[in-house]
Amino acid sequence: MRTLTLRQPDDWHLHLRDGAALAAVAPATEAVFARALVMPNLKPPVRTVADALAYRARIKAVAPRLDPLMTLYLTDHTTPGDIAEAAAHPHVVAAKLYPAGATTNSDAGVTDIAALAPVLDAMAEHGLTLCVHGEVTQSDVDVFDREARFLDEVLAPLVARHPGLKVVLEHITTAEGVAFVQAHAANVGGTVTPQHLLLNRNALFEGGLRPHHYCLPVLKRERHRQALAAAVTGGDPRFFLGTDSAPHAQGAKESACGCAGVYSAPFALGLYAEVFEAAGALDRLESFASLNGPAFYGLPANAGTVTLVREADPVPTALPFDDTRIVPFRAGGAVAWRVLPR
Ligand code: NCD
Numbered sequence: 001m002r003t004l005t006l007r008q009p010d011d012w013h014l015h016l017r018d019g020a021a022l023a024a025v026a027p028a029t030e031a032v033f034a035r036a037l038v039m040p041n042l043k044p045p046v047r048t049v050a051d052a053l054a055y056r057a058r059i060k061a062v063a064p065r066l067d068p069l070m071t072l073y074l075t076d077h078t079t080p081g082d083i084a085e086a087a088a089h090p091h092v093v094a095a096k097l098y099p100a101g102a103t104t105n106s107d108a109g110v111t112d113i114a115a116l117a118p119v120l121d122a123m124a125e126h127g128l129t130l131c132v133h134g135e136v137t138q139s140d141v142d143v144f145d146r147e148a149r150f151l152d153e154v155l156a157p158l159v160a161r162h163p164g165l166k167v168v169l170e171h172i173t174t175a176e177g178v179a180f181v182q183a184h185a186a187n188v189g190g191t192v193t194p195q196h197l198l199l200n201r202n203a204l205f206e207g208g209l210r211p212h213h214y215c216l217p218v219l220k221r222e223r224h225r226q227a228l229a230a231a232v233t234g235g236d237p238r239f240f241l242g243t244d245s246a247p248h249a250q251g252a253k254e255s256a257c258g259c260a261g262v263y264s265a266p267f268a269l270g271l272y273a274e275v276f277e278a279a280g281a282l283d284r285l286e287s288f289a290s291l292n293g294p295a296f297y298g299l300p301a302n303a304g305t306v307t308l309v310r311e312a313d314p315v316p317t318a319l320p321f322d323d324t325r326i327v328p329f330r331a332g333g334a335v336a337w338r339v340l341p342r
């Protein structure tokens, strides 16, 4: 049987939610990943170090082996003082920029990015990473063009104004996103999800409307999927693993106005292994999953290991989630690689 042993990976973009939903999903991440960069888009959002530490304690209560790395949610009211406080705390490693209205629970996000300049200056000064949801939000911009437009109109000028800032373009979905990261220096990185590496936008409409393939940024054309797969399997250290696993209850997805988000955490590492295997680059999976992210964030790689086996891992049609159910990515199918229990 073929096996593959890697340094234990980290998930550099994860939604864990709160309360009973948190308790339902966090164990799946700690079963595989050592650390997770936890997104702050709760209701209300995680705005301060005190919010982040309280949330971290709630995560540790249900997933004690996980090391949650926290992010602050930037708003129009975030101050340079908030940033200095965050940077001084080892458990807070980034702040997240959600353009207001871009995605799930982003209504408290930033409405005027130019006015954020003093906060971004403080982030550069203190070495706090900026994680970016890279989409413009104007309703007249085609939804498939929102990432590319954001890069040109918002992120390029932002990076030029703040050359010392560490920036992660989260969940890259386009060839333009790949090119943006590659065109910049080592202080600009990017995360890529399993679904954007494995699916193109046809998956949204295959035999009918497929709400469980809907996430933001939305799936793109096949040429973009190919560009993403080439970037991550090509060994460029600026790309690293971030699942964007984003759980929503089955009923909230299978709805007249379904929520955006794909729940991939329990099967994510095996899904990424499929991508690297298809590219003949399994030897590069460890860098993407376990080495590039810590190097970008200035943290050590993990000491432990995980082992994958080339053996079908069946994905249930649904999993328990609070008092309801959640439908995971590839539900009812199988993933080609199974992670052995640690
Ligand atoms: C995320 C969520 O549900 O919180 N949804 C998604 O489609 N990716 C938010 C986000 O990362 O955009």
Ligand code: ZN
Pocket (backbone or CB within 6 Å): 013, 015, 039, 244, 246
């Ligand atoms: Zn996300």
